[in-house]
Structure formats: structure tokens, C-alpha cells
Amino acid sequence: MVKEIERAGIPVVHMCTVTPISMTVGANRIVPTIAIPHPLGNPALSPEEEKALRRKLVERALEALTTEVEDQTIFEV
Amino acid sequence: MKLELGYIQINDIQFSKECKVENSTLFVDPDAVKAFMYEDDDVKAWVKDFSFDVAKPGESVRITPVKDVIEPRVKVEGPGGVFPGVISKVDTVGSGKTHVLRGMAVVTAGKIVGFQEGIIDMSGPGADYTPFSKLNNFVVVAEPAEGYQDHKHEYEHAVRIAGLRAATFIGEIGRNVTPDETQEFETLGIKEGIEKYPDLPRVAYVHMLQTQGLLHDTYVYGVDAKRTLTTILNPTETMDGAIISGNCVSACDKNTTYHHLNNPVVKALFAAHGKTLNYVCNIITNENVYLADKQRSSDWSAKLCRLLDLDGAIVSQEGFGNPDTDLIMNTKKIELQGVKTTIITDEYAGQDGKSQSLADADPLADAVVTGGNANEVIILPKMDKVIGTLDYVDVIAGGHAGSLRPDGTIEAELQVITGATNEMGFNCLSAR
Numbered sequence: 001m002v003k004e005i006e007r008a009g010i011p012v013v014h015m016c017t018v019t020p021i022s023m024t025v026g027a028n029r030i031v032p033t034i035a036i037p038h039p040l041g042n043p044a045l046s047p048e049e050e051k052a053l054r055r056k057l058v059e060r061a062l063e064a065l066t067t068e069v070e071d072q073t074i075f076e077v
Numbered sequence: 078m079k080l081e082l083g084y085i086q087i088n089d090i091q092f093s094k095e096c097k098v099e100n101s102t103l104f105v106d107p108d109a110v111k112a113f114m115y116e117d118d119d120v121k122a123w124v125k126d127f128s129f130d131v132a133k134p135g136e137s138v139r140i141t142p143v144k145d146v147i148e149p150r151v152k153v154e155g156p157g158g159v160f161p162g163v164i165s166k167v168d169t170v171g172s173g174k175t176h177v178l179r180g181m182a183v184v185t186a187g188k189i190v191g192f193q194e195g196i197i198d199m200s201g202p203g204a205d206y207t208p209f210s211k212l213n214n215f216v217v218v219a220e221p222a223e224g225y226q227d228h229k230h231e232y233e234h235a236v237r238i239a240g241l242r243a244a245t246f247i248g249e250i251g252r253n254v255t256p257d258e259t260q261e262f263e264t265l266g267i268k269e270g271i272e273k274y275p276d277l278p279r280v281a282y283v284h285m286l287q288t289q290g291l292l293h294d295t296y297v298y299g300v301d302a303k304r305t306l307t308t309i310l311n312p313t314e315t316m317d318g319a320i321i322s323g324n325c326v327s328a329c330d331k332n333t334t335y336h337h338l339n340n341p342v343v344k345a346l347f348a349a350h351g352k353t354l355n356y357v358c359n360i361i362t363n364e365n366v367y368l369a370d371k372q373r374s375s376d377w378s379a380k381l382c383r384l385l386d387l388d389g390a391i392v393s394q395e396g397f398g399n400p401d402t403d404l405i406m407n408t409k410k411i412e413l414q415g416v417k418t419t420i421i422t423d424e425y426a427g428q429d430g431k432s433q434s435l436a437d438a439d440p441l442a443d444a445v446v447t448g449g450n451a452n453e454v455i456i457l458p459k460m461d462k463v464i465g466t467l468d469y470v471d472v473i474a475g476g477h478a479g480s481l482r483p484d485g486t487i488e489a490e491l492q493v494i495t496g497a498t499n500e501m502g503f504n505c506l507s508a509r
Contacts, residue, residue, distance in 0.1 A: 017367070020402050020406065024439075034367075037366055
């Protein structure tokens with residue numbers, strides 16, 4: 001899906017836990033997430049901490065989306 | 078470490094007040110098995126009742142949903158007991174003598190958590206895809222206690238323990254029986270092995286354990302393997318139940334406890350040990366859901382392969398999807414240490430077999446054995462008798478809405494069949 005959307009000329013950020021698979025399939029902008037059962041959250045945290053975590057991840061993704069890349073790039077959080 | 082297995086052939090199971098093995102028939106009292114299972118407090122707390130049945134090869138019987146399959150064994154000489162850290166006290170197993178009730182298994186079945194998986198057909202086309210259709214199965218169907226809905230994991234634990242206890246009780250019946258056949262297995266210490274087999278390549282088995290949680294767990298000496306670092310086992314430890322299964326979802330490529338006890342990779346490496354290779358040890362490593370864990374565990378696999386000065390390693394996967402990355406990380410890192418690898422996996426290549434088989438890949442993973450394509454569609458005929466329930470056939474992995482047809486037949490992917498595409502290579506879909 002990432003590749004097809006990019007083929008249409010729209011940049012994509014792939015937020016995922018297993019970044020090696022994302023690299024293998026050819027995503028260009030990758031943001032690593034928390035865990036496979038809960039990529040964008042963490043049930044071990046309090047609701048306040050989790051909200052902050054989610055915001056951080058989304059902001060990092062938006063930053064990645066507006067960053068020029070030459071090659072496949074992982075945007076560490 | 079040396080272990081002798083004494084095989085007691087079981088060709089039939091009969092319910093009886095007296096528990097004994099006579100002329101290859103197991104006579105067993107289900108009430109006594111039940112009483113032994115209920116000696117455990119967790120079983121007492123979460124299992125309302127058990128019912129028992131026997132399923133024999135060739136019968137028109139379907140067992141579903143299957144939780145675990147366990148071969149009864151008993152330790153007759155040497156330290157420890159079967160299933161150490163779970164049923165027996167923690168003690169290093171894998172030496173001395175163990176009796177095996179061969180040709181039979183304990184199968185635990187019944188509703189576990191929401192939906193639950195696994196089909197064993199004792200006859201028809203489905204029987205060809207599961208090794209357990211060839212065994213005499215002592216089937217234990219568990220019924221949850223009231224209020225289990227809020228304690229599903231406790232209930233899953235209770236049924237897991239109940240199955241192991243049933244197998245332990247039955248194994249004990251074979252304690253004083255003279256085995257029909259015995260076989261010895263021995264691996265050596267590092268230095269000893271190099272001195273004895275100076276010219277043979279040093280090979281280990283990198284055994285990946287499913288540890289994703291939520292019914293995808295494996296236990297080693299009673300420890301939840303997702304909380305472990307990659308480590309070493311003597312191969313014979315697995316024959317005494319050092320590793321037990323806590324997973325049954327996508328039943329085709331999950332290792333039951335029976336698979337762990339009868340691991341075909343261990344068996345094949347022992348057959349070649351001292352002849353074409355020096356079987357050094359097993360390296361067990363997990364498949365967790367955090368990337369950092371995947372990186373750490375595969376780093377350790379590669380590090381241990383190097384420390385052991387291996388020439389080659391066989392890597393077997395358990396499950397599919399993100400564990401494909403654990404598989405590829407292990408393989409790539411081990412190869413980069415100069416150790417040759419062969420991997421055993423299975424495929425999710427779509428119903429037509431035309432899609433990419435694994436979610437991850439690397440040019441260094443260039444020697445692959447496949448257990449088959451789990452997406453292949455199969456039609457299973459109606460059976461005269463169902464042990465368990467057909468309630469979940471439409472919602473299990475590999476099933477779909479309408480899988481269970483009005484005439485009682487089932488259309489589903491091979492995924493639904495317990496052990497169909499086993500990644501230890503236990504089955505015969507492709508290479509064996």
C-alpha cells in the first residue's frame with residue numbers, strides 16, 4: 001500500500017514496529033513504533049503518559065513526511 | 078549428556094478401573110486421571126469439569142478445537158522428572174532413562190479463549206495433513222468454571238497444566254513396563270566433541286520458540302520464554318519435556334508439546350551425529366513483539382554460534398508473519414559470523430500459491446526447507462462424531478464465514494489443521 005500510494009505521487013510515512021520488513025518491502029520514510037500488538041500505544045503507561053507518547057509518534061511522522069530523503073530512511077523516535 | 082529412551086508401543090486405549098499396559102494396550106481409569114488433574118489448585122479453580130474420549134486412527138472422528146497434544150513419558154532413572162519446572166520440580170533433565178508411551182497422545186480440547194483453533198481428523202483427507210491422526214488419542218475436553226470470562230488466561234493456564242498432568246499420570250503407568258525398544262542419545266562437551274570428532278563439521282540447532290503472548294507462548298523449565306535471553310540446551314533435555322507449548326493459534330505451524338518431545342530436527346541431527354557431523358547443542362531463542370527484543374535475541378543467537386565455533390546451524394521457525402523477521406535476522410547474523418545456515422519455515426503464499434511466501438527475506442538466507450503453503454484450500458468431509466465443538470470453525474485462522482457448510486463439510490485453508498505445515502519439518506507436505 002505504501003508503494004502504491006507513493007507511485008501516485010503522494011509521500012507516505014510507514015509507521016511500524018518491524019522496521020526490517022518495511023525496509024525489505026521498500027518504504028522510504030519509516031517511523032518505528034512500540035510493539036506489534038499495540039504499535040501506537042503502550043498499555044503499560046498511564047493514560048496521560050500514553051497520550052504524550054502518541055503525540056510524539058504522530059509529530060515525528062509528520063516531520064518525516066515533510067523531510068526530503070535521498071534513500072530509505074528510518075526516523076528514530 | 079546421555080539419555081536412553083525406552084519405547085513402549087501402544088496400539089489401543091481402553092477405559093478400565095485398573096491402570097496398566099498389557100499387550101500394547103493402555104488400560105486407564107478416566108476418573109483417576111481426573112482426580113490427578115484436580116490435585117492442582119489452578120485446575121480446581123478454573124475447570125468446571127472434564128470429559129474423556131478415545132479417538133483411534135481411521136475412525137470418522139473430528140477433534141476440535143485442539144489446545145495441545147502431549148506424549149506420555151516417565152523418568153525412570155536419572156535426575157529430575159518430566160516437564161521440569163511445571164509438573165516436576167526444577168532439575169536438569171535429559172540424562173538417565175525415560176520411558177515413552179509411543180503410538181498414543183493426550184489431546185486437550187474444548188473452548189479456551191473466545192475463539193480457538195486446531196482440527197484433528199482421524200480419517201479422510203484431513204487426516205493426511207496431521208501426524209496426530211496416526212495416534213491413539215486420549216482426548217480430554219475441558220469445560221470452564223463460572224466467571225472464567227474475566228480470567229481467560231488463568232483458564233488457559235489451567236487447561237495447559239491439566240493436559241500435562243493427564244500425560245504425566247498416564248506416563249507413570251509405563252514406569253515398570255519393559256520397553257519394546259530402546260535408543261540412546263548422547264552429545265559431548267565442547268572440548269570432548271572436538272577431540273572425538275576432529276574432522277566433522279560442528280553443527281547446532283537454532284530452535285526458535287513462539288513467544289508473542291496472547292496464546293502464542295512457549296515455556297522452558299517453566300519460564301515464559303518471552304522473558305528469556307537466547308540460551309543453550311542439551312538436545313536430550315527436550316526429550317524429557319524441558320520445552321512445553323502454550324500456543325495453538327494458527328494451528329498448522331505451532332509446535333505442540335508432542336512436537337517438542339519428538340523434535341525431528343533433533344532426531345535427524347542425532348542420526349548424523351558422529352558420522353557426517355558433530356551435533357554440538359540446541360540454541361533456543363524467542364520471537365517477541367518488540368523490535369528491540371528481536372534484535373537482542375538474534376544478536377545472541379549469532380554470538381553463541383560464533384562462541385561455539387560452529388560450522389553450520391539449522392534454524393527452525395515457529396509461526397509466521399513478524400516471526401519471519403526473527404528468522405531472517407537470526408539467519409543473516411549467523412551467516413555473517415561465517416556459520417552456514419539452513420532454515421526451515423512454511424509459506425503463506427496465497428490460495429493460488431502466487432504471493433510472496435515470507436514477510437521478510439535476505440540473500441544470505443539461501444538454503445530453505447519449506448513445510449508447505451498454509452493458505453492451500455482443503456475440503457474436509459463431515460465426520461460421524463465430533464469431540465469438542467464445531468462452534469468456532471468459521472472464525473479460526475484459515476476459516477471464513479461459511480467454512481462450516483450446512484451439510485457438515487468444512488472448506489478452509491490448511492492453517493486450521495493441527496501441525497499441517499509444521500516448521501520443524503515434522504510433516505510430509507514437501508521435504509520429508
